[in-house]
Amino acid sequence: MPLYEHVFLARQDASAQQVEELTTQITGVIEGLGGKVTKTESWGLRSLTYRMNKNRKAHFVLLNIDGPAAVVSEIERQERINEDVIRYLTVRVDEHEEGPSAMMRKADRDRERDDRGPREGGFRGDREGRGDRDGFRGDRGPRRPREDADAPAAAVEE
Known part of the structure; x- marks a missing residue:
């Protein structure tokens, strides 16, 4: 029988239990x-690249299917009817991974990265104060005092 990889996206409003029931x-x-599901993976709630049917996130589920083409057409028909399924994709493969x-x-690699601990510094956290500049302003030279800085103060005193 032919082998297929089937991925479907369920609405973000659906709970993990509802997604599990849909998968079942x-x-x-x-x-x-007459088909057989050799592997089921739930990739969890993930962000979508763009909005689909007013959803910004979706539950992703992968099914490895070993069965005739009638199986694929039937599950795709039922997923078109189901309101909880946003999108689906079925690809025929030569062998399952x-x-x-x-x-x-x-996801495992990202989890390992998080286990390394907090990073030192942060956003420009390793920089010291700006004391080394000494009023340097590039080609413009040092600042000169404003001439009109005293004028408003004199007007207020009268």
Whole structure:
């Protein structure tokens, strides 16, 4: 049987439990039509590149499917009907990827980066005060006092 990778995006308003139920429902349809789900990955709630149907975020789910083409057409039909599914994409592949997908490896790599601890300095945090400038203003030379600085003070005293 042909192999497919199927990714669908569920609305941000849906809870993780609702997304899990939706995944279970789709898996049931696949198995009911003679297919098999070899791997299920939930990539969690992620930001979208652009708004889709007034949503800025979505729950991403990957399913590796081993089944006939009728399975794919049926799950896509049901996802078009379902209001919780924003988008879906099914791609036929020659073989399924072993181990975690690229998105899960990226999440693990990002988690390892966070474990390194806080960074030193921060945004220009390593700079000392500006005492080394001594009033240097580039080509303009030193500042001269304003001539009209005393005028408003004299007018107030009268």
